[in-house]
Amino acid sequence: KAGVTQTPRYLIKTRGQQVTLSCSPISGHRSVSWYQQTPGQGLQFLFEYFSETQRNKGNFPGRFSGRQFSNSRSEMNVSTLELGDSALYLCASSLEWGGRNEQFFGPGTRLTVL
Amino acid sequence: AQSVTQLGSHVSVSEGALVLLRCNYSSSVPPYLFWYVQYPNQGLQLLLKYTTGATLVKGINGFEAEFKKSETSFHLTKPSAHMSDAAEYFCAVSDDPLTSGSRLTFGEGTQLTVNP
Numbered sequence: 001k002a003g004v005t006q007t008p009r010y011l012i013k014t015r016g017q018q019v020t021l022s023c024s025p026i027s028g029h030r031s032v033s034w035y036q037q038t039p040g041q042g043l044q045f046l047f048e049y050f051s052e053t054q055r056n057k058g059n060f061p062g063r064f065s066g067r068q069f070s071n072s073r074s075e076m077n078v079s080t081l082e083l084g085d086s087a088l089y090l091c092a093s094s095l096e097w098g099g100r101n102e103q104f105f106g107p108g109t110r111l112t113v114l
Numbered sequence: 115a116q117s118v119t120q121l122g123s124h125v126s127v128s129e130g131a132l133v134l135l136r137c138n139y140s141s142s143v144p145p146y147l148f149w150y151v152q153y154p155n156q157g158l159q160l161l162l163k164y165t166t167g168a169t170l171v172k173g174i175n176g177f178e179a180e181f182k183k184s185e186t187s188f189h190l191t192k193p194s195a196h197m198s199d200a201a202e203y204f205c206a207v208s209d210d211p212l213t214s215g216s217r218l219t220f221g222e223g224t225q226l227t228v229n230p
Contacts, residue, residue, distance in 0.1 A: 004157070033216050043204065043220035056215045090157055097215045100146060100165050100208075105157035 002027065004093050004106035012112045018079040021109045025072050025093030031055075032074040033103065034066060037088040046089075049074055050097040078111075086113045116141045116207045120221035128229050133177075133192040135224050137205030140186060146208035147188045148218065149179055153201045161203075164188065175199070200228045 005024045013019050025032050033056075034046040045058040049068035066076040072093075078085055088108045094101040121136040139145060146165050150158040162173025169181040179190045188205060205221040 031216055033218075035218075042222050043206075043218075045217050045219070048215050048217060050215065056217050058217075092158075092216070094216050101216060102160055102163065103216055103218065105150075105159070107155075107157045 004091055004104050006091050006106040006109050008109060010110050013081050014114050015081055017081050020075055020077045021089055023074045023091030023106060026104055029093035029095050030072050031094045031097050032068055033092045034076050035090045037090060055097060081113045083113050087111060116209050116219045118205050118207050118219055118221035120205050120224050122224055123222060124225045126227040126229060127195045129197055130194050133195045135190040135203050137188045137221060138186055139207045141207060147181060148206040149190050150204045150206060151201050195228045197228050200226055
């Protein structure tokens with residue numbers, strides 16, 4: 001079974017631009033979560049989607065948004081990019097909603113904002 | 115809200131020596147606890163998890179962890195380190211599993227170095 005895939009793997013943008021990252025979960029998984037990883041702040045939860053609905057949201061500004069499609073694929077969007085948005089963005093999928101379920105992480109998208 | 119503290123941002127051991135990575139958590143409800151490993155330029159891989167039941171949990175690659183409620187700890191151990199164990203390790207807690215879905219709160223991470 002294929003793992004979680006994220007595209008693109010690397011991205012370079014300039015301040016003020018917007019960006020869309022994509023995540024394809026493991027086949028059959030219905031929950032997708034997004035995390036931001038930076039050297040200074042570590043791993044921080046962005047949001048979680050289940051059955052096309054945002055079920056949980058972390059403490060990030062409204063510039064960060066996401067959605068989930070009927071096939072469970074998810075996208076996250078960051079508008080008006082700032083230098084501090086440079087990070088590794090990780091997507092994780094799990095079978096169902098709930099803390100008991102193991103989350104499988106993708107390789108991440110490394111975003112650099114210049 | 116839950117929180118996780120990993121003691122020691124860098125741990126260095128010799129090949130064949132015991133690996134001990136420390137993790138303490140705070141939680142107002144019975145937690146679900148996880149250890150993940152991250153190799154350079156890769157995502158996170160689950161090593162082991164504690165949800166309920168036996169407090170000594172065995173994971174992949176010879177790692178194990180013990181949930182100690184009285185000490186609010188979930189330390190990760192491996193009897194004999196291998197060069198391939200060099201990586202960053204993250205302890206995580208599931209925020210109020212009954213209401214917060216799959217959301218994980220991570221510790222700051224511990225970089226493990228294995229010396230030949």
